[in-house]
Amino acid sequence: MTAKNILLIQGHPDGSVIHLGHHLEEAYAQGAQSAGHAVRRLAVAQLDFPLLRSQNDWQNGALPQGLVQAQKDIAWAEHIVFFFPLWLGDMPALLKAFLEQVARPDFAFKRDGKDLFQHKALTGKSARVVVTMGMPALLYRWYFRAHSVKSLERNILGFVGISPVHKTLIGLVDALGEAGVQKWQVHLTRLGAQAS
Numbered sequence: 001m002t003a004k005n006i007l008l009i010q011g012h013p014d015g016s017v018i019h020l021g022h023h024l025e026e027a028y029a030q031g032a033q034s035a036g037h038a039v040r041r042l043a044v045a046q047l048d049f050p051l052l053r054s055q056n057d058w059q060n061g062a063l064p065q066g067l068v069q070a071q072k073d074i075a076w077a078e079h080i081v082f083f084f085p086l087w088l089g090d091m092p093a094l095l096k097a098f099l100e101q102v103a104r105p106d107f108a109f110k111r112d113g114k115d116l117f118q119h120k121a122l123t124g125k126s127a128r129v130v131v132t133m134g135m136p137a138l139l140y141r142w143y144f145r146a147h148s149v150k151s152l153e154r155n156i157l158g159f160v161g162i163s164p165v166h167k168t169l170i171g172l173v174d175a176l177g178e179a180g181v182q183k184w185q186v187h188l189t190r191l192g193a194q195a196s
Contacts (some may be wrong), residue, residue: 003036004195007077011084011095015045020132020173020181021083027185028081028130031192040073044098052100059105071102079126079195080162082152085173086133086140090148099156108160120161127157128196130168130188137171166196 008029012021025041032039048066052058063071074080084091105111110119129149133140140146146169153165168191170176170184 001035001195003038004078005038005076006032006040006192006195007073007080008039008041009080009082009095010041010043010045011082011092011098013045013092013094015043019085020170020176021085021130023181023185024130024132024170024188025081025083027188028192031189032195033192034189035193035195037192037195040076042070042073044095047098049098049101051097058100063104063107064101067098067101070098071107074102074122075107077125079128081128081130083130084132086131086135086148089144091152103156103160120159123161123163125162126164126166126196127162128166128168128191129153130170132170132173134174135171137169140171141169 008025010021010025012019029039029041047070049064082095084095087093090096102108106121108121110121112119129152131149146167149167149169153167157163157165168188176184
């Protein structure tokens with residue numbers, strides 16, 4: 001297997017303490033680095049950027065200075081891994097705001113005349129979405145149909161050309177215990193080594 005450039009995006013909005021997603025990110029990074037992959041990390045909670053409030057700003061406004069390096073890291077990456085907790089059935093608002101800011105025209109899409117979305121500029125990249133949640137993962141996947149993860153896959157990542165998108169859903173996190181956390185860390189280390 002050839003080495004890949006991997007970007008790990010930590011989407012937990014609380015950067016003041018270490019959460020399960022941080023441990024999973026660390027396990028993935030260790031696996032990837034041990035297999036010779038290049039790894040960069042981005043913690044959304046540590047970035048400074050405003051919310052987008054208009055279509056005009058998204059299409060024509062300047063990217064906030066605090067996100068310039070984030071766009072460079074996304075452009076560099078061949079594989080992107082998102083880590084976030086499920087909040088009210090979706091990704092945390094800060095992660096969504098981050099994606100809205102960085103997925104701008106002339107970066108995520110190449111304009112061709114009036115057709116804003118004709119060329120998906122991030123084609124050729126793959127992704128994995130690692131989501132932690134309090135409910136059982138099977139309930140989220142089958143009863144709720146993993147709606148927010150599917151929306152992220154289809155409406156954001158697929159929209160800019162990122163495919164395939166693999167999913168790791170981890171449920172009942174409050175009941176995992178130390179052995180359960182270690183089991184998931186081993187699994188994420190293996191995924192990191194495979195860059196999948």
